[in-house]
Structure formats: structure tokens, C-alpha cells
Amino acid sequence: xxxxxxxxxxxxxxxxxxxxxxxxxxxxxxxxxxxxxxxxxxxxxxxxxxxxxxxxxxxxxxxxxxxxxxxxxxxxxxxxxxxxxxxxxxxxxxxxxxxxxxxxxxxxxxxxxxxxxxxxxxxxxxxxxxxxxxxxxxxxxxxxxxxxxxxxxxxxxxxxxxxxxxxxxxxxxxxxxxxxxxxxxxxxxxxxxxxxxxxxxxxxxxxxxxxxxxxxxxxxxxxx
Ligand code: DC
Numbered sequence: 458x459x460x461x462x463x464x465x466x467x468x469x470x471x472x473x474x475x476x477x478x479x480x481x482x483x484x485x486x487x488x489x490x491x492x493x494x495x496x497x498x499x500x501x502x503x504x505x506x507x508x509x510x511x512x513x514x515x516x517x518x519x520x521x522x523x524x525x526x527x528x529x530x531x532x533x534x535x536x537x538x539x540x541x542x543x544x545x546x547x548x549x550x551x552x553x554x555x556x557x558x559x560x561x562x563x564x565x566x567x568x569x570x571x572x573x574x575x576x577x578x579x580x581x582x583x584x585x586x587x588x589x590x591x592x593x594x595x596x597x598x599x600x601x602x603x604x605x606x607x608x609x610x611x612x613x614x615x616x617x618x619x620x621x622x623x624x625x626x627x628x629x630x631x632x633x634x635x636x637x638x639x640x641x642x643x644x645x646x647x648x649x650x651x652x653x654x655x656x657x658x659x660x661x662x663x664x665x666x667x668x669x670x671x672x673x674x675x676x677x678x679x680x681x
Pocket of ligand 1: 469491492493495496552555556557559584585586587588636640
């Protein structure tokens, strides 16, 4: 039997990370946050003083960069050239740079190839923007998770506050709207639901309810 690959795509703040982590735990599958790979490249680009818009310089940086994701009890650790950068890749500067570098073809082709190695033949829940469309078009189950813009801004704000950052709802809503635009208008692999994805609107659902729904879908399809 083929290893189970569950793709969870959707816009920023739709609850993909929480849902994907809980789902992976319940099904005993690996969890992969593909966005962390774009964030790691963005961090390196910023640290090297390269402009995120400089396609040639970013392209050569990505070729010489080693990114690894390591599952640990504390969660997924992100290693950039052997250094643990997990806590550095969530800053607003990295968020914006990640949205920019993810538009570049050389970055996407290198990171998509890397992400494909993460299933390691044992099955995976991978979340991102193009998992069901590009990374794993043959995924066993594809979910496109959405939520209303206000709910997404509210959730993102609570995440930010938990991390001790101060932002207003207005700023957060603006940042999410800007990222939606960059994700949707990207020439390569824009954010879009795969034709065979199941769309779940999580606006009035808890993460556990979304996970229950995905497990029910997997059972219906006799994947479990
Ligand atoms: O999910 P995230 O916010 O950590 O993603 C960071 C950036 O990477 C975001 O701007 C979209 C981009 N991304 C992408 O283009 N494709 C993916 N599969 C995952 C993320």
C-alpha cells in the first residue's frame, strides 16, 4: 500500500499548522510545514544582506543552502546550514521576505524537490500553498482549508500575542491581506485549491472539529 500523504493547503491564518499537527499526531504520520523552508531561505537572504527581489542572488543562495526539518517532542525544528533557526523564522521581516522569495522560480523548484523528500516513504501530513497542486499532486487526500478574513486575522493576532509580540487587529488584517494578494497573484504555483481538493471552511469550527472531519473523510475513502 502507498504511504498516506495528506495535503493541507490554504491561505495564511486558516489554521493549517494547528490542524496539520493535530492530524499527524492522531494518525501517527510525520508533520511537515513547507512554509518553514521558504522562511528559512528568506532568513538567510536577509542575514546575507541580499534583496529579496534580486532573483539571481537569491537563486544562487538557495543552491548553496542546506535546510532540514527535524521532528522533536517540542515540535518541528528548522535547521538552516546546521543552525537551529526555529525561533527566528517567524518575525514580520522574515514573513514578508518569505512571501517575496517564494515568487522566484529557482527557489520554488529547489524547495519543491526538497519537500518531496520529506515523506520518507512513511506517510506525511504536509501543509502549505501548493502541496495538493504541485508538491504531491497524487496525494491520498487533499484539503483546502479556508476561514473568513476577520477570523484569520483574529487567530493570527492571538498567535502573535502568545509569542509576546504586540500588533493591532488592523495591522494583522492588513498583513494577512497583503500576503493573500502575493500568494494568489504569484505567477508560479499561485495559491489555489486543487480540482480534487475538499474545501473546508473552518470559520466556525475548532481545530479538533476540522481534524475529526478530515479523519471522517479519510475513513470514507478507506484510506485508514
Ligand atoms: O505558511 P507560511 O506563512 O509559513 O508561509 C511562508 C511563505 O511561504 C508564504 O508567503 C507563502 C510561501 N509558501 C509557498 O509559497 N508555498 C508553500 N507550499 C508554503 C509557503
